[in-house]
Amino acid sequence: MAEMFNGNSSNDGSSCMPVKDALRRTGNHHPNLWTDDFIQSLNSPYSDSSYHKHREILIDEIRDMFSNGEGDEFGVLENIWFVDVVQRLGIDRHFQEEIKTALDYIYKFWNHDSIFGDLNMVALGFRILRLNRYVASSDVFKKFKGEEGQFSGFESSDQDAKLEMMLNLYKASELDFPDEDILKEARAFASMYLKHVIKEYGDIQESKNPLLMEIEYTFKYPWRCRLPRLEAWNFIHIMRQQDCNISLANNLYKIPKIYMKKILELAILDFNILQSQHQHEMKLISTWWKNSSAIQLDFFRHRHIESYFWWASPLFEPEFSTCRINCTKLSTKMFLLDDIYDTYGTVEELKPFTTTLTRWDVSTVDNHPDYMKIAFNFSYEIYKEIASEAERKHGPFVYKYLQSCWKSYIEAYMQEAEWIASNHIPGFDEYLMNGVKSSGMRILMIHALILMDTPLSDEILEQLDIPSSKSQALLSLITRLVDDVKDFEDEQAHGEMASSIECYMKDNHGSTREDALNYLKIRIESCVQELNKELLEPSNMHGSFRNLYLNVGMRVIFFMLNDGDLFTHSNRKEIQDAITKFFVEPIIP
Template structure:
């Protein structure tokens, strides 16, 4: 550490913003007053999962083969509804990757039946629609018209038992979350079923323990809509629900008629697979913690130290073992961007930021010679990460990827400078002007592009061009969602720090007489529209590799919505929901 600082010409006792140093003229700077890192290296290094042992991997393979034998050798025993149940369950349990052939056979058969219009009651129709659309089959929601009454209610022609109706309403609600633009029937279905399900939850709110597993699932689905249901946390939650289902045979036996022994075998696979993957993730987290402990930036105390939270964000969506390099690279880059964000937004002065920007764009260390020590540390920290990622990406794909790295980096840094100039001059831009710059300063283009090129997936120049600005609908939608969601949650904090350029302030300036509530309503409508567009983009047929589309959909959209669900979960990562989620996904194995 001392050698790194010495090579930069930085005194280890007087660096600006360093914990053991003093900053001259401190009143000239603003500070976000962020809470410190919550995860000590000692705690991270103490994580020691037994599930990394090869014996557990071997046992998982045995269990997977047993499930294959059950659902292949006895194919004729299962109805279409039971087959759809299987597809739904293995996807919710996060083990669908082991049963792709079986899933495809079931969905192909369902799609054929769908086109012949022989799908049955509301429950099967809703489940079939969701499974087909979620797996990119071309299906129309118009099929739900026959279940709609004159007063906008939805009803089932099937059995009249209350719990059967409840399952149908739950499946219809979940199907409605996969809506595309202009699909009003799904909006109507969501409005109706959400009201119905909320009333059911309210009726049972006095039940605190030993809840019916169906009620547990409804509460989870309502609390975490599809747009913020990150895969690893969804798997954790569904395993808990599935455990309860296996203890309440009547639910699955009466509706789906799946033997308990079959369900138990699926549960065993899911728990073991989750714990094995968690062991891999803990190993990576230890590497990241060691890297952070020995990094120069750890001594800068004015910015958010959130390496564990960043890793959690990405691992929740990109959890497969083969994407380790992408997860680790993302975490390092996001930590660097967090440092730069706090420098441009609060800590740096405009006179410092202009040459600093030039140095970052060119990666020219000679420019920073007269800049404060904290900027020298930030430059070197960011540059080392840039070199590491660029070298690995060029090894994987070839030198052509460098232009994508440089283009997105340059536009990102310039967008930061633009916002800093607005802050320095107390200027509130036009809404459209702000959005154009804000989608870039969201950082999602940089984060996504670097993550993509670190994945073990062949990516041609043509594919990367399709995924990058300005041609990428994925990228533009994810960037806009991130900017708008971030503005909603950070508006008050940023306003208190003197930052007037946000989508809310800009909207109110453009629309004289409008209130904050008006601005929020408009922005929320824009966000909802973006979600529908991203649903369509993700679920339509495409030549873009599935893992790349999943990265945008799960990490880029769902991850953002989860982290910003009730507050800015990165800035305020000490909130209980974020802490609990990290413990579930990264720290505690699931007990059988």
């Protein structure tokens, strides 16, 4: 039943008592699924120092194994294998020097047809080099097109080798930039072949064929939504299933199997050690939430553990603990404000509340309804905590960025609330201009950038913020469009008519919902290609900042919205399984 408030409204905007008989719209969100008792019961043995010591021993052993990687022992293929495996397993932070040496060695031979002469090697090399921000032109694939300008079948007596080649071609094509039509063609060609094989094969999980399992995983989770912890967990299990015979072309490798087993052992141990730290942080988050004032407000999404997943699954490294915890609190606050502005609050209440929020005006808090008082105090405490930590890390210059993105975000919410209240559908461009602000991506990225330990200056942060940052603008636009595509039905059910789909249909008379969806999908694809170029081309932007935009921004958004809104519907199996795999259950050695 909708909650009623009694009181008088103010027309001058200076105060806001509850509106009389205000009928509340609610999202009917399911409650928190992760009880404090359960979170506090988590108890990983991997926090013990003995596991940390053993990890260091393994790291040193593997470092010694690959220290001669560019000599007679290992060639280009082995170096590609090393970089690919340690990065996919999430242990690359332990081998930065070795990876740089291997990549430089690979790049030295990139234009040698004697080495990169077949499609499989070109696809492998292209993907590794582009992922690591070396200059790699997609023109290298032109030599594999037939006389009619189309990719043609690559016949081989070894069907498994062809299957692996097609998988590598498909994965390379996922890293396309704008106007790289050849990669679109490669993706279509490889996709058609791989999907045909999967369809013919039947139950892949039952077969336990590791290569087919990887193909199925690649289609289910495209590169743009392949979270680092998801990639590590999945590849550990594929590697184990293969008994460390990583490639069907393994006879080409000179890497002894004992090396592969050592790397797998390290990956499992490292995953479990990191999980123990994540469990400790989840306990802190759960205690904070249990003692917070906002827990008594039941109209909004209680998603503190899902918010932690948002930050910890891509930003998993130990040094980002403070960033993870504070950004989890920030995300929880944003869920509360999102549900107040989108559904629960009335426009008469929201106007003065917006003024109070954008100014952090404590003196006017008592003028608002009780639920808004709680929301403000909850939000303000988080703001003070983050601002204090940000100033400690970087200095007082960060305040103007925190305040600027916060004001823009809240005012965009207010605009949408007014559209909802008046049943107004704005034009498509007007909607998007406001929607990129209300997407929340700018406020999330700015706070995360400031909370990371990477040194920042006023000049650097200005370059990373809107309007200077094309990456930030693209990420905000992608977030808004993807969210609208996935949430269209839910938003209509709540009375929210102003989505990019409705606005497109209004501007394009006679267009259907399908026309609008097709247009948005094309627009999203174009934006993703542009963002790929921004984040994967060589540039002066610090690698940790680019990884933040890529992993915490694009990949989390696409993962959480891949099959519906997992932020809202976190009772779905996909998100519950992911949280359990990454943060609850250790991988058995």
